[in-house]
Amino acid sequence: MNGTDALLKVDGLTRRFGGLVAVGNVSLDLRVGEVHAVIGTNGAGKSTLINMLSGEIAASEGRIALERSDITALAQPRRALAGVGRSYQRNTIFAEFTVLENCRLAAQAATPRPWAFWESAARCAASNQAAHEAMEAAGLTAEAQRIAGTMSHGAKRQLEVAMCLATRPRVLLLDEPLAGMGAEETERMLALLSRLKASHAILLVEHDMDAVFRIADRITVMVNGTVIATGAPESIRTNPEVRTAYLGDEVPA
Amino acid sequence: MSAAAPMTSPVLPSLPADRLTRGLLVPAAAVAVLAVAAPFLGGYASDLVVKVMILAIFALSLELLVGMTGLVSLGHAAFYGIGAYVTVLASGDEGGNLLVLLVASMGLAALYALVVGALSLRTKGVYFIMVTLAFAQMAFFVFHDTPVGGGSDGIYLYVRPAIGPIDLENRLTLFYVVLAALAGTYGLLALIRRSRFGAALAGIRVSEQRMRAVGFPTYFYKLAAFVIAGALAGLAGCLVAARDGVVNPELLAWHNSGEVLLMIILGGLGHLRGAVLGAVAFTLLKELLSTHALVGPLADHWQLSLGLVIIAFVAWLPRGLIGLVQRISPEGSR
Numbered sequence: 001m002n003g004t005d006a007l008l009k010v011d012g013l014t015r016r017f018g019g020l021v022a023v024g025n026v027s028l029d030l031r032v033g034e035v036h037a038v039i040g041t042n043g044a045g046k047s048t049l050i051n052m053l054s055g056e057i058a059a060s061e062g063r064i065a066l067e068r069s070d071i072t073a074l075a076q077p078r079r080a081l082a083g084v085g086r087s088y089q090r091n092t093i094f095a096e097f098t099v100l101e102n103c104r105l106a107a108q109a110a111t112p113r114p115w116a117f118w119e120s121a122a123r124c125a126a127s128n129q130a131a132h133e134a135m136e137a138a139g140l141t142a143e144a145q146r147i148a149g150t151m152s153h154g155a156k157r158q159l160e161v162a163m164c165l166a167t168r169p170r171v172l173l174l175d176e177p178l179a180g181m182g183a184e185e186t187e188r189m190l191a192l193l194s195r196l197k198a199s200h201a202i203l204l205v206e207h208d209m210d211a212v213f214r215i216a217d218r219i220t221v222m223v224n225g226t227v228i229a230t231g232a233p234e235s236i237r238t239n240p241e242v243r244t245a246y247l248g249d250e251v252p253a
Numbered sequence: 254m255s256a257a258a259p260m261t262s263p264v265l266p267s268l269p270a271d272r273l274t275r276g277l278l279v280p281a282a283a284v285a286v287l288a289v290a291a292p293f294l295g296g297y298a299s300d301l302v303v304k305v306m307i308l309a310i311f312a313l314s315l316e317l318l319v320g321m322t323g324l325v326s327l328g329h330a331a332f333y334g335i336g337a338y339v340t341v342l343a344s345g346d347e348g349g350n351l352l353v354l355l356v357a358s359m360g361l362a363a364l365y366a367l368v369v370g371a372l373s374l375r376t377k378g379v380y381f382i383m384v385t386l387a388f389a390q391m392a393f394f395v396f397h398d399t400p401v402g403g404g405s406d407g408i409y410l411y412v413r414p415a416i417g418p419i420d421l422e423n424r425l426t427l428f429y430v431v432l433a434a435l436a437g438t439y440g441l442l443a444l445i446r447r448s449r450f451g452a453a454l455a456g457i458r459v460s461e462q463r464m465r466a467v468g469f470p471t472y473f474y475k476l477a478a479f480v481i482a483g484a485l486a487g488l489a490g491c492l493v494a495a496r497d498g499v500v501n502p503e504l505l506a507w508h509n510s511g512e513v514l515l516m517i518i519l520g521g522l523g524h525l526r527g528a529v530l531g532a533v534a535f536t537l538l539k540e541l542l543s544t545h546a547l548v549g550p551l552a553d554h555w556q557l558s559l560g561l562v563i564i565a566f567v568a569w570l571p572r573g574l575i576g577l578v579q580r581i582s583p584e585g586s587r
Contacts, residue, residue, distance in 0.1 A: 080468035093463070
């Protein structure tokens with residue numbers, strides 16, 4: 001079932017914290033054109049999984065491949081430059097900067113030129129271009145000059161994703177992008193995700209089950225750090241093991 | 254300026270970080286005033302201004318770390334002291350070449366900063382403070398307890414540095430050299446602030462986690478800032494040795510690191526002007542509070558009155574003196 005077209009391929013990924021196995025032997029792949037949702041109860045290991053995929057923490061075992069190159073040992077910044085972008089569950093935007101500055105700074109990682117101290121960061125054409133595209137995509141163009149910290153929660157979540165987009169990643173690892181969002185903001189974010197799907201491989205960790213079942217092309221269910229099921233939304237919805245372990249009555253009919 | 258602003262969104266006002274020329278207007282005017290006034294200053298005033306300018310360079314170098322990068326170092330005096338000792342030790346009995354001494358003192362201070370930074374930047378927060386302090390203490394005891402630099406008494410500089418017609422034995426020449434060094438340091442840091450490197454440092458100050466997530470190798474950025482800050486502190490050290498004609502281990506002592514930290518806090522963190530203002534205010538306060546003619550017997554206890562004044566400052570001006578300036582004229586105080 002694993003075609004060669006997987007952009008990010010994860011094999012037997014494990015992370016132990018002392019005696020605790022936070023993530024055990026997880027394998028999955030992400031393809032362009034697909035939203036792959038990972039669901040599970042709190043403590044199921046979803047955030048640890050994202051942290052390992054983005055390189056924020058090292059894997060104890062297993063292998064991560066981007067296209068065909070092994071990136072398991074790459075440090076987080078190198079992995080980001082290779083095309084693996086992530087957003088955070090808790091906002092990590094630069095609250096005191098404007099929206100444009102936030103996006104431009106993120107984009108700047110691709111053309112850093114740190115030694116060129118005589119060049120203005122604000123006039124970096126490449127970063128500005130990428131920043132404007134990211135703001136456009138996330139629907140933040142009108143807010144470009146707003147101080148990020150003064151925006152609504154929903155707009156901050158959009159910026160969280162926009163900053164990720166500004167780095168022009170091919171793989172998007174999104175940690176609960178819908179957390180705390182209102183209905184209208186959720187719709188906007190889902191529309192953004194479906195647009196991004198065409199050109200990105202997306203891993204979505206999300207608690208909003210309605211949203212997950214609407215947008216996901218594949219769903220992986222984690223319980224206690226291990227995968228208990230992977231498949232199309234329909235098969236997950238009807239999977240008896242998943243129902244008892246996690247979904248319960250939450251599954252939309 | 255709007256021509257340089259980018260495409261898709263038409264009405265971008267120029268960003269504050271990009272107002273370099275406007276931001277340098279007041280500092281440039283101050284430099285011009287000092288340059289014109291220098292020949293008319295008396296011995297005491299000239300000495301005091303030179304001292305303040307050297308401390309301003311020292312404070313600016315720490316501002317790069319604390320205000321711009323968010324790295325609170327409590328060992329910055331080590332680089333200042335190393336710059337000063339190198340100047341004296343490399344001068345010999347006939348005096349040294351100013352350019353060679355500047356390069357040597359900045360280079361060795363930068364080298365020590367590379368070692369200290371490489372190790373200390375693996376830690377964060379209060380541990381970083383402790384490790385930088387520990388490395389500074391090590392340097393202090395090297396000069397204090399070994400014969401390298403004359404032990405606790407220090408050593409004298411017999412002849413001040415010179416190069417061609419520029420001879421620091423001449424008070425006015427010293428003034429202009431120090432003024433040029435201050436202007437150069439300020440200009441360099443102003444450029445760095447608006448550059449991509451500076452933007453990355455600002456990002457690291459706010460959220461290092463996010464900076465790594467978008468692809469910045471933050472450790473190397475911080476290390477570069479640490480080394481530049483060390484070199485600039487070494488520059489200040491070289492100049493203070495030339496001014497005083499003597500160096501002793503007190504230059505590297507931890508309370509000297511504390512004082513320069515107080516200066517930039519007093520002036521207002523996050524602003525180059527704050528660092529300069531802080532150096533001016535701190536030196537003047539110290540001078541005033543230890544003058545018998547002004548404060549009577551309290552002058553013997555100037556540390557006490559200085560401490561009280563600083564507490565008052567922090568309580569009423571939490572954003573430093575620069576906050577006061579901004580309150581009076583909100584425009585262009587960046």
